[in-house]
Amino acid sequence: METTHDIxxxxxxxxxxxxxxxxxxxxxxxxEVNTKLSLVRLKAGESTHLNEIxxxxxRAKVQxxxxxxxxxxxxxxxxxxxxxxxxxSFPDLAGESFQQMWETRECSPEVAASxxxxxxxxxxxxxxxxxxxxxxxxxxxxxAAGLPVEPGNPVAWNARLAPTQVKLVDLLQSLxxxxxxxxxxxxxxxxxxxxQANGAGMTPDExxxxxxxxxxxxxTHGLSETWVVKLFGVSAQGGVMTxxxxxxxxxxxxxxxxxxxxAHCRSLSRWAIP
Ligand SMILES: Nc1nc2c(ncn2[C@@H]2O[C@H](COP(=O)(O)OP(=O)(O)OP(=O)(O)O)[C@@H](O)[C@H]2O)c(=O)[nH]1
Ligand SMILES: [Mg+2]
Numbered sequence: 001m002e003t004t005h006d007i008x009x010x011x012x013x014x015x016x017x018x019x020x021x022x023x024x025x026x027x028x029x030x031x032e033v034n035t036k037l038s039l040v041r042l043k044a045g046e047s048t049h050l051n052e053i054x055x056x057x058x059r060a061k062v063q064x065x066x067x068x069x070x071x072x073x074x075x076x077x078x079x080x081x082x083x084x085x086x087x088x089s090f091p092d093l094a095g096e097s098f099q100q101m102w103e104t105r106e107c108s109p110e111v112a113a114s115x116x117x118x119x120x121x122x123x124x125x126x127x128x129x130x131x132x133x134x135x136x137x138x139x140x141x142x143x144a145a146g147l148p149v150e151p152g153n154p155v156a157w158n159a160r161l162a163p164t165q166v167k168l169v170d171l172l173q174s175l176x177x178x179x180x181x182x183x184x185x186x187x188x189x190x191x192x193x194x195x196q197a198n199g200a201g202m203t204p205d206e207x208x209x210x211x212x213x214x215x216x217x218x219x220t221h222g223l224s225e226t227w228v229v230k231l232f233g234v235s236a237q238g239g240v241m242t243x244x245x246x247x248x249x250x251x252x253x254x255x256x257x258x259x260x261x262x263a264h265c266r267s268l269s270r271w272a273i274p
Contacts, residue, residue: 006089008114011123012167013095016192016236018066020123021074021092022057023236025050028076040077040085049092050074062241066094073114090121101174102167103159115180120187124168126197126233129211132163165215169222176224184226189219194233196240204231 011017028039029050042050056063073091080086091114101107107115133141141161143149172187174180191197191204200207208216208231219229 005086005119006117007119007121008117009090009093009121009123010098010115010171011095011125011192012098012164013065014128015095015123015125016190016234017095017123018053018063018092019057020190020192020234020236021050021090022053022063026054026057028078029054037078037080040079042077043075046074053092057237060237060241065096066092067096090117098171099160099167102162102170112180115175116182118182118185120175120185121190122168122172122187123190123192124164124212125193126191126207126211127193128164130162130164131211132166165212168212168215169218172218172223184224184228187223187227187229189229189231191231191233192236195235195238198233204233207233 009017009021027033027035028037053063073089075087075089077085077087091110093111093114097107097111101111130141138161139149142158145158145160147156147158175185189204189208191207194204197207202210205216208219223229
């Protein structure tokens with residue numbers, strides 16, 4: 001019988017989830033690169049969404065924000081050389097759903113069902129980490145978010161302004177508590193936009209320790225010992241999208257950068273299929 005590996009892709013808004021899915025779909029469907037995994041079939045009706053996002057990715061266009069209405073689960077049947085066929089199922093969820101879980105402690109039944117998967121890919125945009133801030137920084141952020149700031153008055157606490165690592169630790173805690181707990185899980189922490197971070201010469205683990213120390217500590221000492229956690233740095237896009245990059249990507253000679261992804265996909269696929 002075909003086995004199913006359900007994987008839920010988590011991440012705050014703009015953490016790189018859709019870009020990764022687009023790149024993964026291109027790699028699996030275009031046969032340009034030798035990959036350990038190959039696509040056997042896709043569930044009917046899902047190729048439209050995947051082809052749309054992969055087409056944007058090929059043209060170096062930034063993905064549209066995933067909205068609640070656009071949430072959909074992608075189920076692919078895959079085969080790894082010599083191994084039996086298996087199903088990989090993951091939803092392209094809106095980061096807003098996870099932001100909302102932190103802010104209001106609520107999520108839709110569909111999101112809750114996805115969150116009961118044993119495999120978790122948690123995306124963090126390596127270059128958009130909101131650190132614990134100074135009051136002056138928080139005032140600036142509040143203004144940018146359209147929240148009233150009056151000189152001389154303290155800025156009211158707002159859940160939306162919390163640091164990235166606080167939101168992510170809370171999200172992981174929710175996954176370990178009823179009604180979302182399912183026992184042991186395999187978690188891949190994916191530092192996306194790694195092209196923007198790897199100039200610092202750090203490994204993903206060192207980067208996490210330097211930039212998200214609370215989360216790093218929580219992964220080691222807070223999570224149940226039955227959880228298996230691995231860290232990855234992934235560049236699904238190869239660099240920041242500019243008009244120039246967009247033009248270059250239309251030329252086949254610019255494909256080299258995409259290959260960067262292939263190596264990461266292979267190690268991630270080894271994680272995905274225990
Ligand atoms: N430099 C760089 N930027 C990236 C990479 N991957 C994604 N991004 C950028 O990160 C931003 C968010 O990417 P998305 O894939 O739309 O993020 P998402 O998690 O699907 O966001 P929501 O749909 O809002 O939840 C976009 O501006 C992307 O261009 C990467 O590998 N490198
Ligand atoms: Mg998205």
